[in-house]
Amino acid sequence: MHVIQRPILFALFALLFMGLAFSAPAHAERIKDMGQFQGLRANQLTGYGIVVGLAGTGDDSLDYSTLGMKGAVSRFGLTLPPGVNPALKNAAAVMITAELPPFAKPGQRLDITVSAIGKAKSLRGGTLVLAPLYGADGQIYAMAQGNLVIGGLGVDAADGSKLTVNVPSSGRIAAGATVERAVDTGFATSDWLTFNLHQFDATNAKRVTDAINAAIPGSASMIDGASIAIRTAGNGDERMRLMSRIENLTVTRAEPPAKVIVNARTGTVVINGAVRVGTAAVSHGKLTVSVKESPMVVQPAPFSRGETAIEPSSEIEVAEDYRPAFLIEPNASLSQLVDSINRLGVPPGDLVAILEALSQAGALTAELVII
Template identity: 85%
Template sequence: MTRRPTLITLLLLLVASCGVAAPAQAERIKDMGQFQGLRANQLTGYGIVVGLAGTGDDSLDYSTLGMKGAVSRFGLTLPAGVNPALKNAAAVMITAELPAFSKPGQRLDITVSAIGKAKSLRGGTLVLAPLYGADGQIYAMAQGNLVIGGLGVDAADGSKLTVNVPSSGRIAGGATVERAVDTGFTATDQLTFNLHQFDATNAQRVTDAINQSLPGSAVMIDGASIAIRASGGADERMRLMSRIENLDVIRAEPPAKVIVNARTGTVVINGAVRVGTAAVTQGKLTVSIKESPTVVQPAPFSRGQTAIEPSSEIGVEQEYRPVMMIKPTASLSQLVDAINRMGVPPGDLVAILEALSQAGALTAELVII
């Protein structure tokens, strides 16, 4: 009897169907990293959402204080000791991302999330609130009507229905930039390009590609950073960056890795994995216990009682599978072909890979997530 191939083995077979690895293709430098300093900045703020249909925070202290602060901007002061019921308002946290080189007047998308007991922010309006950077300075002002992707409904008998997350929403273009971030773009005499991942080979190839286009301008700092000589004003630097970003580089082959998701049993093997000489066998032992209790009745007019007599049947079945020989320096396609011939399930595949790694026959880093 043949075993149906599992989804994992089918995926591995699809990867292996290419046979020999495809020739490397050139990539743009801009896809391998970014220039230092040209990054986004996170903004956060605290605000009040009003106009809710009775799904707000009620009388929580921080939402009450926030509402008092909001109305005080208009010269309205609530009497001491008076805490208004705020079922139609909710205290929220506001988050946004300020892209590099953002200028005053530009718009940002913001995310608004309830921080109290508000059940839903549907139909709410965010009251004008400042957004702060990590340095404590105000960089944007946020306000607008929320768009909620969730829905929450409560019935009189206590039953509830919730779709997605109604206590969080977004406002497209809900914040206006008030202050630009100084990136120090023209303050130094060099630019630094940082790779997304540390790799000395890729850093060397990027450096060589830049020096071929701009002789003597690039120096490799380490396996993740390249220093590029730059001069002149902002216009010359931006032209230099544009020229560098569009240079082509053949990316180095990644390190050999086997990624195992212990929760789902998913196994991903990249093309750099190699296997040394090894013999692998995988057995299957099945023990079955069948209970067939029998009801025993006493003889007529006797003093006996009805009883149940247990009856168990134990069976053991062991499936024989031959030893598979894996050739030295086997490629990914050869490894997958051997695994497919064995017909092992994902759980046993993980065990085999771990055993190969412990035996020193697997030339790869085994990562379990």
């Protein structure tokens, strides 16, 4: 029976993984995952409404709620007496938001989000009174109404203590709005379709254009590094079939630009795989200064008129860790750069300083972005 030694076994596994890495083909992505067709976008809707039926958790006396309630009851021919405040505690003024998807037709339902704009403590158990939802052009595109579902909870005790779980002043109504007007996208009248990439990249735009022309010769041309124009004709059925065919074509995405992203608030550092580092020697020291306070109590002599006093005693220590410089090989890859930095064992703040120094020295072939 032959026994393979552990170092040899590890070497065999390493060779196997290297072979798989080099033999694996480049990953191809669908065109639909790289962008979207122009005009096929969602539209935001907003509205103002009143939520009623609250168990004393509504607005105290918000004028907007009072006016809204008076407007709601006026639809039924009712006029409230002067001085009556129907919005007190049992109703709340809210803002309503929704997203109108492309090609939404009258009669289809939308999910809506309802959020209090006043001092309402909770919208739990409330009902949204019929309210219009407006688009950016000021036109009504949907009507909203329904019972709210609240994921939060708020409780007040008699002694003033409070307990709040999540956000009880905001909720959702599933299928709470009905579409009343469709948005004209001009989809069926234009002679061209425009495909916009999510990110500007001339290489990706060229590859997408080449893939479309390979499937449909002479139909696509680049407008710029983010948009491709596609010639089309026929009715809506033919256009949708053409779009479906284009979306499912595969393209090998180009390698992204080399970037190092640093989040200055959280200390997060992200380095993409295109980053390369030239020949450089890096040395990073750690200086630690500690101040130890040991105050001493001094007692006066017996039968003297002295007073007890505190005598300060401070001890300052300075320690500097010795960390030898290490050499980064020419055109080091991301893994080699990470391995080199890990040898130093530096925190994110010091890592940013090292990357900035490498960039200033011209050894870092990447854009350093601070967010």
